Amino acid sequence: MYSSKPCGMGQCGMDVVLLLPHPFSLIPISSRSSVQSLLVSLLDPLLPFFSPLKSRIKCPGATAVRFDQSASEVEGICRPLWGLACLLAGGGEYHAKEYWIEGIRNGVDPEGEEYWGYPRDNDQRMVEMCPLGFALGVVPGIWEGLGDKGRRDLENWLGNSINEKNMPDTNWLWFRVFANLGLKKNGGKYSQERLDRDIEHLETFYRGDGWSNDGPEGIHQMDYYSSSFAIHFLQLLYAKLAGEDEPARAAEFKKRAQIAALDLAHYYDAEGRSIPFGRSVGYRFAMVSFWGAIAYADIELPAPLTWGMVKGIVLRHLRWWQTQHDMWSSSGTLTIGYSYPNMYMAENYNSPGSPYWACLAFICLAVPQSHPFWTSQEEDHWPVLPPIKPLPQPGHIMVNLGTHTFLLSSGQACSYPMKGTHAKYGSFAYSSSYAYSVPPGLFTLEQYALASQLGFSDDGGEYWKTRRLSTSHLSTTPDGTPVLISEWKPFVDVHVKTYLLPPVPGATENWHLRVHHIWAEGREVMTADGSFAICNESTQRDSKGRYLNWYDAEKGEGTSPKLIGNYDLATPEAWADGEKGAFAVHAEKGAVGIKALEGGAKRRANLVNADPNSNLVESRTTIPTLQGTIKKGERVWYVSGIYARPGGDKKEFLKGWENVPEIPGWLREEIAKTS
Incomplete structure (x- = not known):
């Protein structure tokens, strides 16, 4: 968040506040521990905005979206889970992790004061079930920390509700897959039939050359949702988490990523910037999450790419975002926009908590320190590409x-x-x-x-x-x-x-x-x-x-x-x-x-x-x-x-x-x- 200190009293009688650079911008990025610190600098400014029972985060900003305010605040707590779960899964620690466990327990309690609400058809709550399902799958302490009642409530809210509702015929179907997968990994009640059926339908989005479309025939939309925001990213996470049970499917998802990697490398320049294209680019550094997911899924890189090149793409990208000093609110939270707050570019689903889908970029923190992603020296990828x-x-x-x-x-x-x-x-x-x-x-x-x-x-x-x-x-x-x-x-x-x-x-x-x-x-x-x-x-x-x-x-x-x-x-x-x-x-x-x-x-x-x-x-x-x-x-x-x-x-x-x-x-x- 922006560090600030009072500088005396102004003529109007109010404190004058001096704004200093966001801690995110001050961390020299070179190692795994430095990227961990980078994530902490994103999570800390959210803590003052938790609700009393910790089940919601109301990020600064009074802007409305196409879904209800409660769903917006559920988005506020669930999206940072992408980063927190990756940090914890990789052996890191966060001093306020209990906020999220307490918040989940209270959010799924149907008798509680801060119940998240039962989702309707095409409900935004379904999107936020994806990071929650992933977190359950990689951080056992969350499931254990909920207690018996909390686990039963979560099974009902996460499994039963999403499996019986309609969803958009897009990358959203992956969100239901991960809701079921998270329960499955913890022995909870889930639907294998629904999980299989959704993946089979998602397979109809595949177009070849490693690329999936974000939707069925008749739609041509292959933006960052096809790679880092959703489809490739979640295919790779699925291959990692479900690969032992479904080796053939996992192998196919990995093969597609190997093919697509040689295309996707062209979307990032030598300074670390990605090419902004399509919708939801307000998710900012999520545009680079594909590369961390490749390491997480233990994929063998296609020649001529090296792990030094992949590491360079990710770390240079994060460093470039460190130079974008105007993307923060005065409270230190991410704003709706790109390099600065901008509602003109926003989609009608961008709530004040929406930008924290950017935490997908921290999948690299779930990659072990011994992996060549971390041990290799950074390299530039452009000399080996046409x-x-x-x-x-x-x-x-x-x-x-x-x-x-x-x-x-x-x-x-x-x-x-x-x-x-x-x-x-x-x-x-x-x-x-x-x-x-x-x-x-x-x-x-x-x-x-x-x-x-x-x-x-x-x-x-x-x-x-x-x-x-x-x-x-x-x-x-x-x-x-x-x-x-x-x-x-x-x-x-x-x-x-x-x-x-x-x-x-x-x-x-x-x-x-x-x-x-x-x-x-x-x-x-x-x-x-x-x-x-x-x-x-x-x-x-x-x-x-x-x-x-x-x-x-x-x-x-x-x-x-x-x-x-x-x-x-x-x-x-x-x-x-x-x-x-x-x-x-x-x-x-x-x-x-x-x-x-x-x-x-x-x-x-x-x-x-x-x-x-x-x-x-x-x-x-x-x-x-x-x-x-x-x-x-x-x-x-x-x-x-x-x-x-x-x-x-x-x-x-x-x-x-x-x-x-x-x-x-x-x-x-x-x-x-x-x-």
Whole structure:
């Protein structure tokens, strides 16, 4: 939590409080014991928020969610169990572990004042049964500490209730598996028939190449739920805990993880950052839990990965989160958001206790000290991976070139239209350096914040529509380059075919191509094609914290054309010819930009001053953007070159800006025959 101390009395008569860095940020991470301390720094700030009988935690924040307040507070106590259970299972200790045992005993008591409540169909309580079931399976002291009545109450609440209720046809089914498994491991009453039936159904989610979908046929959603948040993670825990009884199933789950590991390694950059993609990224460092689970399940790593590389992925990831000092509440608890508190990005199921699903990352603490995960020296995994790798199952092309780790994406969509779903799944590119942006409002480009998206407006620029649902496929060009092709409709009578091409190693490796063939069959539309979003706060002494100014090569910072405020876009110097393009350079974050490569000066370039708090990492951003208009009935080709160069010498951030990539010959032929 934030350490604080009174600094005297202010004029208003109230104590002045000095906030110091969170203890989480001050722990040098190198060993198992240091990661144990890291977890303790997360758990300690929760202790003041336990209810009198310890059965609930009401985390700071009065925000509501789609489920009831009681379930929100059950979430508050159960989610930290992921970390606490891993700590205890690995031989560690925690001074307040009895809080959780007492809380469970009182929470499942149907006559008690703090009874958790009998779950209904599709109840959030079912989600929280998963960490509880896992904790029962790996920490015998919990079951023993409940007493005879507490154990009977838990059997009724955990087993009977969840086995007779309906659940969403998603990764949720794993939660019921672990509720039954936890009881089974302790000799409690459980349903083997229900457990087997759920796993058999979950097997229908498997798509091949190690990947499972988060749902049945008709849904294409392979985000972190397919790996670290739920499916792969829980498959590996199941293989570990139930492997003796089901060796064939355990072996299959381990085999899938071995295959997927060579894909999933591409989602983490050399600095430890993961690529934010999809929903629930507010679970933060849970995005790395797959790698600890591989060690926990005693898997043999696929070549060329080593345990030093796996350890490096995990520890560098945790260290990067240590640098995100604004993600805490004043009480030291995690907030809803990513790098800072942000309700715009939140899903309707994110309660104040929801972020503690992040504790999945501490599965590594259940791994013995003698395991090579802990005894190996850290290594970087990128030197042994291909710089470009197509992934057919998620519909991604993974890229690590020019100091930039990112992915191109097509075809995914959440099964329901959640807030910002077009940004979380429908963007063309997702970067570890330049996180995606969500709309904080629905009026003008500034509020839509179309980073790595193509937007269409038929009302003069007030409302915009982007790619959400699309049909797509991964193809290979004649020269062997992977390309993602998607077809989609922002309006029923506007047709778009988009081609996404990764960078070419060498002189243009900081560029990727985004090509659109658009037919405005039934209406005239305005278009806006955005690059990555970048921090819009100057580092210069004379304007520190203000918006970026004109580009100054000596300072290595600024924009071209000029960045103008939201209300004076008619200013001539705010616009440039599309072929000249628009870019923004930040002295610490690098450079991003966009150019129109189709010729003919059909589009103009400017900097969209995105509304604050739209981006996951940077609270103030600007987005270099190409804008144009397509008349009703017109067919056009847009060829956008997207530039990004994070890291390195600031005076070289624009080194490749003038050296644009060539349009491949096969694509020129495609454009020629359809123009």
